[in-house]
Amino acid sequence: MVLYVVSTPIGNLGDVSSRCREVLSSVSVVAAEDTRVARKLFSALDISCPELVSYRGHNESKTASFLADRIESGIEMALVSDAGAPGL
Numbered sequence: 001m002v003l004y005v006v007s008t009p010i011g012n013l014g015d016v017s018s019r020c021r022e023v024l025s026s027v028s029v030v031a032a033e034d035t036r037v038a039r040k041l042f043s044a045l046d047i048s049c050p051e052l053v054s055y056r057g058h059n060e061s062k063t064a065s066f067l068a069d070r071i072e073s074g075i076e077m078a079l080v081s082d083a084g085a086p087g088l
Contacts, residue, residue, distance in 0.1 A: 038080060
C-alpha cells in the first residue's frame with residue numbers, strides 16, 4: 001500500500017525531478033485535480049498514462065473512499081496537484 005504525493009512543475013517541464021518521473025512511470029493510478037492537465041503532463045514526459053481519477057473539492061468525499069479502497073488492495077497510487085509543490 002503506497003500513496004505518493006508528487007510535486008509537479010508549474011510552467012517549466014525542465015523542473016521535473018527524476019523522482020517525479022520515476023514515480024509517475026511506476027504507479028497504476030493517478031489521482032489528479034484535472035485529468036486533462038495530468039494527461040498533458042504524461043504526454044510531455046513521454047510516460048504511458050495510467051488510470052486517471054479526478055480528485056478535487058467537488059468530488060472529494062465520494063472519490064476518497066474509492067481511492068482508499070484501491071490503496072488498501074495494494075495498488076500503488078500517486079496524487080498530483082495542478083498547482084505543483086505549492087498546492088501540496
